[in-house]
Amino acid sequence: MRATDFSIKEKYRYQCGFDSYLESEAAPGALPVGQNSPQKPPLGLYAEKLSGTAFTAPRHENKQTWLYRILPSCSHPNFEELPAESTPESLTGGKLHYIPNQLRWDPFDHASSKATDFVSGLHHLAGAGDPTLKQGLGIYIYAAAKSMNEHSAFYSSDGDLLIVPQEGALDIRTEFGWLLVRPMEICVIPRGVRYQVRLADENQPARGYALELFQGHFLLPELGPIGSNGLANARDFQAPAACFSEDCGTTGFDGATSYTVTAKFNNTLFTTHQPHTPFDVVAWHGNYYPYKYDLGRFNTIGSISYDHPDPSIFTVLTAPSDHVGTAIADFVIFPPRWLVGEDTFRPPWYHRNTMSEFMGLIQGGYDAKKGGSGGFIPGGASLHNVMSGHGPDAESYEGARNAELKPAKVGDGSCAFMFESCLMVGVTEWGLNRCQKVQEGYSEHSWGGVKVHWVKRGEGSRGHLLE
Ligand SMILES: O=C(O)Cc1cc(O)ccc1O
Numbered sequence: 011m012r013a014t015d016f017s018i019k020e021k022y023r024y025q026c027g028f029d030s031y032l033e034s035e036a037a038p039g040a041l042p043v044g045q046n047s048p049q050k051p052p053l054g055l056y057a058e059k060l061s062g063t064a065f066t067a068p069r070h071e072n073k074q075t076w077l078y079r080i081l082p083s084c085s086h087p088n089f090e091e092l093p094a095e096s097t098p099e100s101l102t103g104g105k106l107h108y109i110p111n112q113l114r115w116d117p118f119d120h121a122s123s124k125a126t127d128f129v130s131g132l133h134h135l136a137g138a139g140d141p142t143l144k145q146g147l148g149i150y151i152y153a154a155a156k157s158m159n160e161h162s163a164f165y166s167s168d169g170d171l172l173i174v175p176q177e178g179a180l181d182i183r184t185e186f187g188w189l190l191v192r193p194m195e196i197c198v199i200p201r202g203v204r205y206q207v208r209l210a211d212e213n214q215p216a217r218g219y220a221l222e223l224f225q226g227h228f229l230l231p232e233l234g235p236i237g238s239n240g241l242a243n244a245r246d247f248q249a250p251a252a253c254f255s256e257d258c259g260t261t262g263f264d265g266a267t268s269y270t271v272t273a274k275f276n277n278t279l280f281t282t283h284q285p286h287t288p289f290d291v292v293a294w295h296g297n298y299y300p301y302k303y304d305l306g307r308f309n310t311i312g313s314i315s316y317d318h319p320d321p322s323i324f325t326v327l328t329a330p331s332d333h334v335g336t337a338i339a340d341f342v343i344f345p346p347r348w349l350v351g352e353d354t355f356r357p358p359w360y361h362r363n364t365m366s367e368f369m370g371l372i373q374g375g376y377d378a379k380k381g382g383s384g385g386f387i388p389g390g391a392s393l394h395n396v397m398s399g400h401g402p403d404a405e406s407y408e409g410a411r412n413a414e415l416k417p418a419k420v421g422d423g424s425c426a427f428m429f430e431s432c433l434m435v436g437v438t439e440w441g442l443n444r445c446q447k448v449q450e451g452y453s454e455h456s457w458g459g460v461k462v463h464w465v466k467r468g469e470g471s472r473g474h475l476l477e
C-alpha cells in the first residue's frame with residue numbers, strides 16, 4: 011500500500027501511556043499468545059526483537075519490543091557510506107567550538123531547495139559527548155520542503171531523537187505505525203526505529219528543532235511533593251498502533267522494487283537498498299516504542315506566593331545522567347501560565363548556571379527577552395553555556411521591575427522551550443558560521459544597557475546600614 015493510501019482512521023489509532031507495556035496488531039491473531047518466539051509465528055510472520063537497553067538491564071530500566079514482521083530487517087545488502095557530496099555537510103558536524111559567549115540565532119532558514127527532505131535537511135547545530143561511547147547529546151535544526159520518498163526509511167544508531175516541530179506538521183510513518191506531530195506537539199523516535207518523515211501538507215514546509223540523546227532514555231521527571239499528578243501526565247503520551255504494507259518484493263537482494271534505508275551511524279550517513287518494505291510490522295508488543303505528546307496538555311505549576319521558582323518545574327521529559335537529579339538532557343517548556351507572585355521580580359532572574367541552556371521558541375514571545383527583529387524570535391534559538399551569565403535583557407528587566415503586580419497571564423499563545431544539559435555544549439562550524447544566523451552583538455544589545463539602580467552612599471538607602 012502507498013503511504014498516501016492509508017485512511018486517517020487506519021493511521022492514527024493511538025494507544026496511551028508513558029513507558030507502558032503495550033501491544034498492537036493490525037491483523038487479528040498476529041501476536042503469538044503466551045510466548046514471544048514460537049517455532050512458526052502466526053500468519054507466517056518473522057519474530058524480531060528490538061532492544062533499547064542491555065538484555066540484563068534492571069527491570070525498571072529494561073526496554074524492548076518484539077516485532078512480528080513479514081521479513082526480518084537484516085535482509086538487506088551491505089550499507090555503503092553516502093558519498094561526501096550527498097551527505098549533508100551540516101550533519102557530520104566536524105570540530106565543535108566551545109565558547110563562553112552568550113549566543114543567539116535568528117530564525118533558521120526553511121529548506122532552500124524543493125528537493126530537501128527531513129534527512130537531507132537535518133543540520134547538526136551543537137552537541138556534547140560522542141555517539142560511539144553512547145555519551146552526550148546532539149542538537150539539530152531540521153528544515154524539509156518535501157516528504158521523504160515513500161520507498162525510503164531512516165534510522166539512527168546514535169540515539170533517541172526528540173523532535174520539536176516549529177512550523178509544518180509532520181506525518182511520521184514508523185515501523186510501529188503512524189504519528190501525526192504538529193507544532194506544539196513533540197515526539198520521540200527511539201534508537202534503531204525505522205521511520206519516514208512525511209509533510210502532513212506538501213505545500214507547508216517544515217522546520218523545527220531536535221535533540222538526539224546518545225545515552226539512556228527520556229523519563230518523566232519525579233514529582234516529589236507535587237504528588238501523583240501534574241506536569242506531563244503519563245496517560246497523555248500517545249504511541250502508534252501497528253499499520254503495515256505488504257510489499258515483500260522478491261527473494262534475494264536484486265528485486266525490482268527497491269526501498270532505500272538510510273542509517274545515521276556516528277553522525278555519518280550510510281544507505282542500502284532492499285527489495286522489501288521496511289514498514290512490514292504487522293504486530294508488536296513491548297515498552298520500547300515511538301511516542302508523541304501534545305504540549306498543550308502540560309499541567310503547569312508555579313509560585314502562588316512569592317519569588318520565581320527554578321525552571322525545573324516546567325520539565326516535560328528528563329534524561330538522567332548516572333548522578334541523581336543531574337540530567338544529560340532535560341526538555342523544559344515555558345507555556346502560557348498565570349503569574350501572581352507578590353513583591354516578586356517575575357521573569358527569570360539573572361543567573362549563571364552549571365548546566366548549559368539551549369533555548370528555542372515555537373511560537374509567540376518569551377517574557378525575559380524582547381521579540382522583533384534582532385530579538386528572540388520563533389524559529390530562532392539561543393545558547394547560554396556553562397556559567398555564561400544571562401537573564402532578562404535590559405528592556406525586559408525595566409518592564410518587570412516597574413510592572414504593577416496584579417495577576418497576569420504570561421505567554422498567551424507562546425511557547426519557548428529549553429534543552430538543558432549538565433554537559434558543556436559545543437557549537438558546530440555550521441552553527442557558528444555557515445548557517446549565518448548568529449546575531450551580532452547579542453550580549454551588547456541585551457545587557458549592554460542594564461541600568462545602575464544602586465543608591466549611592468550618603469543618598470540614603472537600607473542597603474547602607476554599615477555606613
Ligand atoms: O535562562 C532562561 O531564560 C531559562 C530560565 C528560565 C527560568 O524561569 C529560570 C531559569 C532559567 O535559566
Ligand SMILES: [Fe+2]
Nearest residue numbers: 363367394400
Ligand atoms: Fe537560564
